Amino acid sequence: MNRIFLLFSFAAFSQSQYRLVEGVKSDKIRFQLVSNVIVIPVNVNGIELKFLLDTGVNKPIIFNFLKDSDSLKILNAKKIKLKGLGDSEYVEAIRSGHNTFTIGNAINKDQAFFTIYDSNLNFGPKLGLPIDGIIGYDLFKDFIVEVNYSSQYIRLFDPFKYKYKRCAKCDVVNMSLFRNKPYIQGKVEQDSKELPVKLLIDSGSSDALWLFENREKGLRINASFFNDFLGAGLSGSVYGKRSKIKKFSIGKFYFDNPKVAYPDSVIVKTLTSRHDRDGSIGGEVLKRFNCIIDYQNAKITLKKNSLYKLPFSYNKSGLQVENDGVRLVKEIDVNSSGGSISVIDDNTVKVKAVVGPNKYVIKPSYAIKIIREGSPGDLAGLKVNDVIIYINGRSTHDMTLKELVSCFYKKAGTKLEIKVLRYGFERVFNFELKSPIE
Known part of the structure; x- marks a missing residue:
C-alpha cells in the first residue's frame, strides 16, 4: 500500500488544536476500510474530501491539488520540497497555514498542511476510489481515538473527560x-x-x-x-x-x-x-483488533475482533491491478425506442440509435500495472497495461477493484480465465493460482 514517510520535522508550525463542538462529548465517524487502510471524510476550507487516516504521518498532506485547485482555498502558501519513502527525488509542494479542517464534529481553525501539485502522484487508482489526502498526528494528539475496524467507525473522545472501562479481554x-x-x-x-x-x-x-x-x-x-x-x-x-x-x-x-x-x-x-x-x-x-489509541498517555x-482469525494470504496471480479510468460500455435499453441522445446523469449517456435503442454507461476500467516475474500471470503471457474485462466469465465493469483483486487471493489451484483488451483486441489467458511461498 501507499506509504507516506516524511524525513523532516514540522516544528515551525504553531500548535493548532482540534476541539469537539460545544455540547458534544464524543463523536462517531464512519470510515471505509479499503485494502486494510482507513478512509475518512474531511472538510477542508468548506470542500468535502477523502483522507487516509495514518498514524505514521505528521502534518496533513493533500495529493490531488490539480483536481481541487479551482475550489480549494490554499491559504498562506509557500512553495517547498518534500522527500518521502521511495526511489525518486524530492517532490515540490505548497505549505499552507491557518486552514479550517472539520472531521465530523471536530474542528480545527488553524490547521497547517502540505499540498502536492504533481499530477503523477495519485494513490486513488491503487485503492479503487479517490484519495485526496492523508492525516494522522494532528488528530490523534487531541483526542483519545477508538478505532473499530470490525464495524468501520472511529470515535473521538475528549481526553480530559474520557474514562477507561474494565475489559478482561x-x-x-x-x-x-x-x-x-x-x-x-x-x-x-x-x-x-x-x-x-x-x-x-x-x-x-x-x-x-x-x-x-x-x-x-x-x-x-x-x-x-x-x-x-x-x-x-x-x-x-x-x-x-x-x-x-x-x-x-x-x-x-x-x-x-x-x-x-x-x-x-x-x-x-x-x-x-x-x-x-x-x-x-x-x-x-x-x-x-478494535483499538483505543491514546497519544497523551502513550498507550x-x-x-x-471478528477479523482476528482471518488467514494471512498472498496474491497468487502475481498481478498488480489498478483503476485505469473509465470505459464507455454499450448496453441494450429495452424500455426505449426511436433515435435520440440524452444525458441521464454524470455517469450515464443514453443513445437511441436508428438500428435499435442502446444505453452507453460509464464503467470503471482496470488495468495490469505490475507483473511479478515468474508468477502464474507472467507465465500465462499477460502484459502490463492489459485491461481486464472478464474474470471467469464475469464482467469486471460491474466489479469494484476490491472484488477483482479478491479473485487473486483464492486458494492455490483455483483456475482463472482472464479476458483482456490489448491494443484494442480481445485476448483470453488461462492459469492456476499458485502461492509464491510454499
Whole structure:
C-alpha cells in the first residue's frame, strides 16, 4: 500500500488544536476500510474530501491539488520540497497555514498542511476510489481515538473527560512517541528464537508487518521468499522481499505464520537513520483488533475482533491491478425506442440509435500495472497495461477493484480465465493460482 514517510520535522508550525463542538462529548465517524487502510471524510476550507487516516504521518498532506485547485482555498502558501519513502527525488509542494479542517464534529481553525501539485502522484487508482489526502498526528494528539475496524467507525473522545472501562479481554500496551509517530514493542520468532522488535504503528500501510534485516539483532530474511513491489511512497515505488515468520506477538496476543515484508537496504537506511526502529505494524494486523489509541498517555488498548482469525494470504496471480479510468460500455435499453441522445446523469449517456435503442454507461476500467516475474500471470503471457474485462466469465465493469483483486487471493489451484483488451483486441489467458511461498 501507499506509504507516506516524511524525513523532516514540522516544528515551525504553531500548535493548532482540534476541539469537539460545544455540547458534544464524543463523536462517531464512519470510515471505509479499503485494502486494510482507513478512509475518512474531511472538510477542508468548506470542500468535502477523502483522507487516509495514518498514524505514521505528521502534518496533513493533500495529493490531488490539480483536481481541487479551482475550489480549494490554499491559504498562506509557500512553495517547498518534500522527500518521502521511495526511489525518486524530492517532490515540490505548497505549505499552507491557518486552514479550517472539520472531521465530523471536530474542528480545527488553524490547521497547517502540505499540498502536492504533481499530477503523477495519485494513490486513488491503487485503492479503487479517490484519495485526496492523508492525516494522522494532528488528530490523534487531541483526542483519545477508538478505532473499530470490525464495524468501520472511529470515535473521538475528549481526553480530559474520557474514562477507561474494565475489559478482561483487552490488553493495554505502552507506546513511545518519536517525532510525533507512535512505536510499540513486539516480538518475532525466527529460528526458534524470540526477538524483541520496536515497530512503528502504521495504519497507513496495507501490509501486515515490515521488518528491517539486521543480522546483529538476529533479524534476517527466511530462505523462502520472493521479490515484490511493496508499495508507493511520496517519492516513488518501494521494492523488497516478502516472506513469512513463525510467530509474531504484541502484548498478550500472537499470530502464527504472519506475512512479513523486508524493504530493500536503501529504504531501510532511510528509515533507521535517526532512531532504533526494527519495522512496522500495518493495517493487515491492526484490522484484527478494535483499538483505543491514546497519544497523551502513550498507550494503545487492543481487543480481538471478528477479523482476528482471518488467514494471512498472498496474491497468487502475481498481478498488480489498478483503476485505469473509465470505459464507455454499450448496453441494450429495452424500455426505449426511436433515435435520440440524452444525458441521464454524470455517469450515464443514453443513445437511441436508428438500428435499435442502446444505453452507453460509464464503467470503471482496470488495468495490469505490475507483473511479478515468474508468477502464474507472467507465465500465462499477460502484459502490463492489459485491461481486464472478464474474470471467469464475469464482467469486471460491474466489479469494484476490491472484488477483482479478491479473485487473486483464492486458494492455490483455483483456475482463472482472464479476458483482456490489448491494443484494442480481445485476448483470453488461462492459469492456476499458485502461492509464491510454499
